Amino acid sequence: DIVMTQTPLSLSVTPGQPASISCKSSQSLLHSDGKTYLYWYLQKPGQSPQLLIYEVSSRFSGVPDRFSGSGSGTDFTLKISRVEAEDVGVYYCMQGIHLSITFGQGTRLEIK
Amino acid sequence: QVQLVESGGGLVKPGGSLRLSCAASGFTFSDYYMSWIRQAPGKGLEWVSYISSSGSTIYYADSVKGRFTISRDNAKNSLYLQMNSLRAEDTAVYYCARGVGDVWGQGTTVTVSS
Numbered sequence: 699d700i701v702m703t704q705t706p707l708s709l710s711v712t713p714g715q716p717a718s719i720s721c722k723s724s725q726s727l728l729h730s731d732g733k734t735y736l737y738w739y740l741q742k743p744g745q746s747p748q749l750l751i752y753e754v755s756s757r758f759s760g761v762p763d764r765f766s767g768s769g770s771g772t773d774f775t776l777k778i779s780r781v782e783a784e785d786v787g788v789y790y791c792m793q794g795i796h797l798s799i800t801f802g803q804g805t806r807l808e809i810k
Numbered sequence: 811q812v813q814l815v816e817s818g819g820g821l822v823k824p825g826g827s828l829r830l831s832c833a834a835s836g837f838t839f840s841d842y843y844m845s846w847i848r849q850a851p852g853k854g855l856e857w858v859s860y861i862s863s864s865g866s867t868i869y870y871a872d873s874v875k876g877r878f879t880i881s882r883d884n885a886k887n888s889l890y891l892q893m894n895s896l897r898a899e900d901t902a903v904y905y906c907a908r909g910v911g912d913v914w915g916q917g918t919t920v921t922v923s924s
Contacts, residue, residue: 699872737910739855746905746914747855758912790855794910797869799845799857 700725700793704802712810717778719805721791726771728795735794738767738776741804742787750789751776783809812836812913814906819918826896826922832889832906832915840864840884842909846891848902849917858904859891874900896922 701724711717727734738751749758751767754774764779778785786809791802818830830846846858859880860869868880879892889906903917 735910739911741855746916747911748914749910749912752910752912788854792855792857792911797860798871799860801855801857804854 699798700727700796700800702791702793702800702802704789704791704805706805707803708806708808710808710810711778711781713783714780717781717785717807719776719789719791721769721774721776721802723772723774723793725796727774727793728771734770736767736769736774737792737794738765739790739792740785740787741790742784745787747790781807781809785809812908814908814913814915816904816906816915816918819904819920821921821923822896823924824897824922827892827894828896828920830891830893830904830906830918830920832891834887834889834908837908837913839882839887843867844882844889844909845907845911846880846889846904847907847911847914848900848904848920850899850902853902856902861889893920896920898922 703722705720727736734754736754739747741747750761755767766777768775788804788806790804813835815833822828843862845860861880877895881890901922905917907914
């Protein structure tokens, strides 16, 4: 199985400041079709996960533009340009190139 | 609106069985592959199983292979997960999700305990 490793596992951010989460995969997520199957989700407290970013850098419908994804191959990053109180929760990366889908351990974001 | 609603969770003894259902509405269910994903108490997300839109392709996590069976009824817009030989480590909230997870249900809780 592809192992997804997120860092840091937790971060505390002052509102208005940026935040960044890294996700590294044990194998390349670049498919022969040219797409890279890396996704980012946010699970807010007490809620189901919600899709933020698909295929590395495409924002899902309704996701604020302060969220951005980047990376290639095995190294990926989720950035929040200016953290807001509503961004608290656990962020997960997920690979979908291999049908044995795997998630990162999760990164807990709290507000200072 | 687009919605997934899980049901069928509950308390079951080790070795027992349970069948989860996921009712889809607001979209053409037969156009999408579907997944079951679970989350043990206080833990992260674990993908459990995947089924293609037609049901012809199915995958399972190693942790459930041979014990769980995923299925779907496109006529009823429903996804299922038959869980047999349940173990304490299967205790979790089980979510159904559409495709890559652009839509998730609210989850149903499965507790395996004597």
